[in-house]
Amino acid sequence: MNVHRKERNIVRLCNEALDEPLDDVERHSMISAAARKLEELFDILRIDHENDHNTRETPRRVAKMFVEELLQGRYTAPPRITEFENVEAYDQLIVTGPVELRSMCAHHLMPIYGSAYIGILPSADGKIIGLSKYDRIVNHFSSRLQIQEELVKQIGQYIVKTTQPLGLAVRISAVHMCKTQRGVRASHRSRMVNSYYWGSLSSSPELKSEFLQECLALDRGNLG
Numbered sequence: 136m137n138v139h140r141k142e143r144n145i146v147r148l149c150n151e152a153l154d155e156p157l158d159d160v161e162r163h164s165m166i167s168a169a170a171r172k173l174e175e176l177f178d179i180l181r182i183d184h185e186n187d188h189n190t191r192e193t194p195r196r197v198a199k200m201f202v203e204e205l206l207q208g209r210y211t212a213p214p215r216i217t218e219f220e221n222v223e224a225y226d227q228l229i230v231t232g233p234v235e236l237r238s239m240c241a242h243h244l245m246p247i248y249g250s251a252y253i254g255i256l257p258s259a260d261g262k263i264i265g266l267s268k269y270d271r272i273v274n275h276f277s278s279r280l281q282i283q284e285e286l287v288k289q290i291g292q293y294i295v296k297t298t299q300p301l302g303l304a305v306r307i308s309a310v311h312m313c314k315t316q317r318g319v320r321a322s323h324r325s326r327m328v329n330s331y332y333w334g335s336l337s338s339s340p341e342l343k344s345e346f347l348q349e350c351l352a353l354d355r356g357n358l359g
């Protein structure tokens with residue numbers, strides 16, 4: 136990793152991707168450098184990572200987990216989207232969910248977990264993407280240090296950009312462990328819900344309420 140790239144990384148927000156995905160060499164050197172810093176952190180916290188059999192491999196394990204799992208949405212390219220032409224010119228609302236959502240809060244590095252629901256009103260000359268791609272998109276943008284207000288927008292804007300629908304809605308309902316495990320130690324049932332609306336889903340109250348009703352039905356596992 137050269138100095139130039141290092142400098143550019145600093146101006147990236149924690150939930151933005153780097154200019155280019157890391158290649159294997161850069162990824163491995165990032166893991167090694169992070170592992171060394173975690174060893175230092177353990178030293179400061181007086182956790183013995185050399186003799187304690189429980190923590191001997193932990194700095195490296197944690198470094199690898201950050202780079203290859205928890206934050207991998209910053210270091211990899213967004214999922215490849217297989218697009219289908221909307222040949223039948225389908226123009227009714229499609230709602231999919233719950234999509235499993237797992238992320239990490241930018242303020243405390245604590246898990247955020249819950250569900251996402253996505254509503255799409257396709258346009259006749261736009262694209263339709265395979266349903267499993269929505270799960271991959273949610274996973275990609277969640278695998279960064281996030282705040283839920285920005286995560287919901289990033290997911291929505293990426294789907295708009297790749298599929299050019301007439302309308303789009305994304306709704307997230309999630310538990311923030313920085314509020315349940317620490318701080319006020321709120322109930323694990325305490326969730327944060329927010330939505331992003333675009334195009335006709337933003338301007339039409341009828342479409343919005345149809346979307347919200349489908350979210351409720353999907354949440355209950357009600358096949359309607």
Ligand SMILES: [Zn+2]
Nearest residue numbers: 240242243313
């Ligand atoms: Zn937090």
